[in-house]
Amino acid sequence: MTTEEVALPDVSHVDVVDAKQMVRGVLRDRRSKLTAKDVENFAPVFADTILDFAADAKTISLYVSVKNEPDTLLAIAALHERGVRILLPKLGPGLARMWAEYTSDDLVVEAPGRPPSPRGEALPSEAVEEADVIIVPALAVNHRGSRIGQGGGWYDRMLKQNVTSKVGALIYPWEFMDRPLPHDEQDVPIPFVLLPGETIQIGR
Structure with a gap:
């Protein structure tokens, strides 16, 4: 289980859209080198980080990890056991991005290439505004929150949207970087980074 820094390409003279794609390619390639055992070993530590970050939240927005993403499944199960309301992404009519409540071990794949989602009713995008804590996926975050x-x-x-300020991105240690990352006005800075065993508040 290695954690060495990822060498990103110089994208300073590249259009931001192309720059992001180049950086994503390198980051995805690094994740592809993780073995199933690596992901398994990280999983309980990520779960601890998520549970600590969730604290006494009544409603939390999470996502279902797939492949070599940082594991969220252990945390989803533990939060459900706590009685926390869990909102997970779900495809609605016309592939609209919506939410659904996780109620039990009822995750199903509803579209090819999409992560599993709850069987239950699709809730509108505004449902996430009820979350006390939001955890989002990422391939990398830098020390400025990009x-x-x-x-x-x-x-x-x-x-x-009108969401909580307690938003964290779940990433591996080598994906938290002290270097510029390509971004534009559409990108929203992330206030917290969730690493295995550690939560970092950006700017502190």
């Missing part, structure tokens, strides 16, 4: 996501832009649009 986030590199998967490229869909859904989480940035969601974070521009």
Whole structure:
């Protein structure tokens, strides 16, 4: 289980859209080198970080991890056991991005290539505004809170809604970087970074 820093390409003279794609390619390649055992070893430590960050939240917005993403499944189960209301992304009519409550072990794949989501009723995008804590996926975050996501832009649009300020991005240690990351006016800075065993508030 290695944690060495990732060497990103120089994208200072590249259009921001292309720059993001170049950086994503390197970050995805690094994640692809994780073995199933690596992901398994990180999982309980990520769960502890998520549970600490959630604190006494009544409602939390999370996502279902897939492949080599930092594991969220252990935390989802533990939060459900606590009685926390959990909102997970769900595709609505016309592939609209919506939410659904996690009520039990009822996750299903509703569209090819999409993470599993709850079987229950799709809730409107405004449902996330009820969350006390929001945890978002990322491929990298830097020390100024700039986030590199998967490229869909859904989480940035969601974070521009009237949501809580307790927002954290869940990443591996080598994905928290002390260097500029390509960004534009559509990108929303992240106030917290959730690492295995540690939560960092940006700017402190």
